[in-house]
Amino acid sequence: MLEVQQVITAADSVAKALKDKVEQHTARVGVIGLGYVGLPLAVEKGKVGFPVIGFDINSARVARVNAGDNYIGDVKDSELQDLVHQGILTATTDFSRLAECDVVIICVPTPLTVTRDPDISYIAASTEQIAQYLRSGQLITLESTTYPGTTEEVILPLLTKSGLQVGKDFFLAFSPERVDPGNKRFSTKNTSKVVGGVTPICLEIAYALYTQTIVNVVPVSSPAAAELTKVFENTYRAVNIAMVNELMLLCDRMGLDIWEVVEAAGTKPFGIQTFYPGPGVGGHCIPIDPFYLTWKAREYDFHTRFIELAGEINTEVSYYVINKITRALNEHNKSVKDAAILVLGVAYKKDIDDVRESPALKIMELLHGWGAKVSYHDPFIPVVEPHGGSTVHLESIPLTDEKLADADCVLILTDHSIFDYDHVVAKAKLVVDTRNATKEVKQNRERIVKI
Numbered sequence: 001m002l003e004v005q006q007v008i009t010a011a012d013s014v015a016k017a018l019k020d021k022v023e024q025h026t027a028r029v030g031v032i033g034l035g036y037v038g039l040p041l042a043v044e045k046g047k048v049g050f051p052v053i054g055f056d057i058n059s060a061r062v063a064r065v066n067a068g069d070n071y072i073g074d075v076k077d078s079e080l081q082d083l084v085h086q087g088i089l090t091a092t093t094d095f096s097r098l099a100e101c102d103v104v105i106i107c108v109p110t111p112l113t114v115t116r117d118p119d120i121s122y123i124a125a126s127t128e129q130i131a132q133y134l135r136s137g138q139l140i141t142l143e144s145t146t147y148p149g150t151t152e153e154v155i156l157p158l159l160t161k162s163g164l165q166v167g168k169d170f171f172l173a174f175s176p177e178r179v180d181p182g183n184k185r186f187s188t189k190n191t192s193k194v195v196g197g198v199t200p201i202c203l204e205i206a207y208a209l210y211t212q213t214i215v216n217v218v219p220v221s222s223p224a225a226a227e228l229t230k231v232f233e234n235t236y237r238a239v240n241i242a243m244v245n246e247l248m249l250l251c252d253r254m255g256l257d258i259w260e261v262v263e264a265a266g267t268k269p270f271g272i273q274t275f276y277p278g279p280g281v282g283g284h285c286i287p288i289d290p291f292y293l294t295w296k297a298r299e300y301d302f303h304t305r306f307i308e309l310a311g312e313i314n315t316e317v318s319y320y321v322i323n324k325i326t327r328a329l330n331e332h333n334k335s336v337k338d339a340a341i342l343v344l345g346v347a348y349k350k351d352i353d354d355v356r357e358s359p360a361l362k363i364m365e366l367l368h369g370w371g372a373k374v375s376y377h378d379p380f381i382p383v384v385e386p387h388g389g390s391t392v393h394l395e396s397i398p399l400t401d402e403k404l405a406d407a408d409c410v411l412i413l414t415d416h417s418i419f420d421y422d423h424v425v426a427k428a429k430l431v432v433d434t435r436n437a438t439k440e441v442k443q444n445r446e447r448i449v450k451i
């Protein structure tokens with residue numbers, strides 16, 4: 001692993017002063033984008049005493065932070081309230097306050113455009129704001145997931161327009177966020193973090209910053225290496241999930257149970273990591289980030305075939321779920337048309353309140369298109385509004401015995417821990433289970449169809 005060289009000398013007075021402030025926790029930290037990544041990060045920094053200003057264009061979010069009103073599951077309500085009441089953490093929509101910050105961390109969205117190209121407009125907009133108020137002695141780090149090259153090809157030129165010099169007057173690094181929402185074991189603090197600086201001095205200061213709040217910081221030789229590391233991690237998941245999803249399609253043809261096979265293979269104590277099949281991939285990372293790399297690779301006349309294939313299979317499985325429901329209803333002498341289908345769980349994964357890119361959106365839309373009467377229950381998602389390519393607009397209905405019994409098919413799309421699966425199967429006529437959530441259910445198993 002790369003060693004962080006201690007290259008700052010007394011002659012580098014700007015860098016030295018900033019590093020000292022970072023190590024003494026007196027540096028004022030600005031966090032741009034107070035979402036799933038930014039708010040937990042702002043709280044982590046505030047907890048060790050850094051004064052923090054959160055910046056967001058969403059004034060409702062800013063007002064909630066300033067009221068100590070938490071909206072992110074991974075943040076503890078009491079921690080946010082304490083920091084706000086002590087005046088350590090404050091939020092604003094006024095970007096001129098960036099001038100007050102010694103450190104600015106960018107955590108804005110990086111989606112795809114409608115043509116599935118990287119949309120780095122949020123990063124560019126944030127950088128324009130920073131550039132306007134850039135001053136000597138600031139460290140800027142980007143945490144948003146993006147393609148290799150973004151920090152040095154997009155951010156750096158915008159910042160150097162100011163006439164200030166990187167590595168001397170201001171400092172620039174990339175350090176990808178690895179947060180896993182809903183993960184009870186790994187949080188921002190105990191998840192190791194990779195960092196790459198534009199110059200050795202940039203790396204030294206950025207490394208100093210992250211080691212104040214994160215247990216293990218892993219330096220790499222450049223921002224591009226850190227950018228690619230993050231995209232590789234998400235591609236690794238996308239490809240392995242696709243592989244097991246493809247095996248699921250084959251198992252269906254062969255009359256084998258994919259869940260049994262995956263669990264049996266997982267007992268091998270070395271050489272295998274268990275990935276589970278499902279109704280498709282969702283969230284802000286797995287379905288999106290690999291395509292940032294695909295796009296960049298084209299510049300090098302290179303085709304990322306694993307990524308394309310994984311994307312194809314992970315999309316295909318959502319259609320396979322419809323096929324499975326159709327066959328299951330057929331066994332009950334029912335067609336999809338006019339069937340009452342009650343979806344359990346629409347979040348992209350269990351126990352979280354995030355519906356972005358969730359396969360449930362596509363599946364509900366397809367079912368609706370086939371003439372099914374679709375309703376859903378998800379205690380974490382009170383309403384699904386049209387967004388991205390999805391036109392679904394539904395509200396979560398209360399989960400009553402009547403609704404379970406009335407449904408022609410109860411479709412489990414997200415295996416939230418809160419659901420009582422014994423009860424669901426006891427009351428439902430037919431359950432199509434895309435997550436093997438009912439594996440412990442003993443009674444009435446003939447009602448369950450697994451994908």
Ligand SMILES: NC(=O)c1ccc[n+]([C@@H]2O[C@H](COP(=O)([O-])OP(=O)(O)OC[C@H]3O[C@@H](n4cnc5c(N)ncnc54)[C@H](O)[C@@H]3O)[C@@H](O)[C@H]2O)c1
Nearest residue numbers: 033034035036037056057058107108109110125144145177
């Ligand atoms: N959510 C995750 O699990 C996760 C994990 C690792 C990495 N990431 C990456 O982190 C980045 C942020 O993701 P997120 O899930 O926190 O997004 P999010 O949508 O939850 O939050 C982004 C916030 O940025 C704000 N914003 C947008 N444009 C802005 C601007 N110009 N100035 C200031 N604020 C602005 C939005 O209002 C929003 O509050 C993305 O690149 C994502 O890929 C996310």
